[in-house]
Amino acid sequence: MQYPNGIKKSFKNKVSYSNRGMDLESDLNSTNEYYRLNDIAVIYKKPTPITINKVDYKSRNDAIIREAHFKIPSTTDYNGVYKGKYIDFEAKETKNLTSFPLNNIHKHQIEHLEKIMNHGGIGFIIVKFVKLNKTFLLYIKDLLNFISSNKRVSIPLSYFEDYGYIIKEGFNPRLDYLKIIDKGVYYEKEN
Amino acid sequence: MQYPNGIKKSFKNKVSYSNRGMDLESDLNSTNEYYRLNDIAVIYKKPTPITINKVDYKSRNDAIIREAHFKIPSTTDYNGVYKGKYIDFEAKETKNLTSFPLNNIHKHQIEHLEKIMNHGGIGFIIVKFVKLNKTFLLYIKDLLNFISSNKRVSIPLSYFEDYGYIIKEGFNPRLDYLKIIDKGVYYEKEN
Numbered sequence: 128m129q130y131p132n133g134i135k136k137s138f139k140n141k142v143s144y145s146n147r148g149m150d151l152e153s154d155l156n157s158t159n160e161y162y163r164l165n166d167i168a169v170i171y172k173k174p175t176p177i178t179i180n181k182v183d184y185k186s187r188n189d190a191i192i193r194e195a196h197f198k199i200p201s202t203t204d205y206n207g208v209y210k211g212k213y214i215d216f217e218a219k220e221t222k223n224l225t226s227f228p229l230n231n232i233h234k235h236q237i238e239h240l241e242k243i244m245n246h247g248g249i250g251f252i253i254v255k256f257v258k259l260n261k262t263f264l265l266y267i268k269d270l271l272n273f274i275s276s277n278k279r280v281s282i283p284l285s286y287f288e289d290y291g292y293i294i295k296e297g298f299n300p301r302l303d304y305l306k307i308i309d310k311g312v313y314y315e316k317e318n
Numbered sequence: 319m320q321y322p323n324g325i326k327k328s329f330k331n332k333v334s335y336s337n338r339g340m341d342l343e344s345d346l347n348s349t350n351e352y353y354r355l356n357d358i359a360v361i362y363k364k365p366t367p368i369t370i371n372k373v374d375y376k377s378r379n380d381a382i383i384r385e386a387h388f389k390i391p392s393t394t395d396y397n398g399v400y401k402g403k404y405i406d407f408e409a410k411e412t413k414n415l416t417s418f419p420l421n422n423i424h425k426h427q428i429e430h431l432e433k434i435m436n437h438g439g440i441g442f443i444i445v446k447f448v449k450l451n452k453t454f455l456l457y458i459k460d461l462l463n464f465i466s467s468n469k470r471v472s473i474p475l476s477y478f479e480d481y482g483y484i485i486k487e488g489f490n491p492r493l494d495y496l497k498i499i500d501k502g503v504y505y506e507k508e509n
């Protein structure tokens with residue numbers, strides 16, 4: 128379950144990672160803002176999906192939601208347009224050192240990314256290994272390849288190293304993931 | 319301000335338009351569902367943006383939002399991918415008979431659609447004249463042309479007839495707006 132910025136933090140370990148950069152969501156939001164301000168791409172994080180049960184209407188423009196629940200998202204968190212192409216991705220952090228547990232991503236989010244790919248969009252996941260301070264972009268085709276050829280419930284770090292692309296951390300933009308998209312989805316990695 | 323399905327209805331006139339079809343949002347949601355189920359396009363309505371102030375955490379997976387406010391959306395309501403192209407639009411109903419008041423669309427939503435167009439995406443608005451039961455698609459380029467050459471605060475119906483495209487109502491899909499996209503954004507209307 129994905130909570131909006133700030134609220135998620137209540138659950139977090141109190142260990143500070145501040146000298147290793149902000150959390151992934153903040154980094155991606157500031158990167159996307161950089162892309163928009165510099166007219167590079169128009170990519171946003173979608174609002175958190177909720178179900179509203181009770182609303183107080185003081186007036187038409189001053190309504191207070193009094194009861195609502197977080198919904199399981201049917202799509203991914205981020206989408207937008209870059210050089211005419213549709214971009215769609217999900218971003219997750221893990222505190223694990225050696226693998227990324229697949230249950231961090233809902234099955235229908237993976238199915239969603241597969242559909243995006245089939246319709247000519249560019250779908251991927253961004254995974255940050257917080258304790259290693261390494262952030263990878265993994266295209267949906269490679270995520271699907273892993274799932275179809277493995278029975279493992281988590282993706283080893285080595286798979287990200289072999290099939291994913293490191294997103295280098297910078298000052299501004301923080302995580303320039305479009306640089307990887309520029310290489311092309313079917314760009315073959317040199318090993 | 320756009321409220322989520324159901325809640326909006328509290329404000330509505332009690333006159334039933336049921337024999338003239340459902341409301342625009344329901345029609346578009348069912349159309350998008352049709353597109354997804356038939357593997358034609360992947361287009362969703364975004365969740366309603368809110369600011370959350372108070373949350374009760376019973377457990378990690380059972381949180382109840384106790385106070386939240388509707389936010390003014392910075393983007394449009396619908397986006398997705400169709401034949402590799404990025405699609406982005408805002409949909410509005412009006413009860414007016416002869417014109418569509420421009421204050422129905424936030425200034426930053428128009429600016430957002432302009433950016434989408436500049437980045438190679440397909441941006442437009444869908445406007446339904448409820449009492450005429452006519453629904454139009456108007457590309458952002460034609461909306462911007464109207465705004466830059468007019469000081470009027472509303473777009474006359476005749477402008478939609480001249481520069482927009484009628485979306486015919488059907489059984490399923492209800493409003494096949496992608497049929498218009500198929501003609502191409504720069505398709506010249508015969509008059």
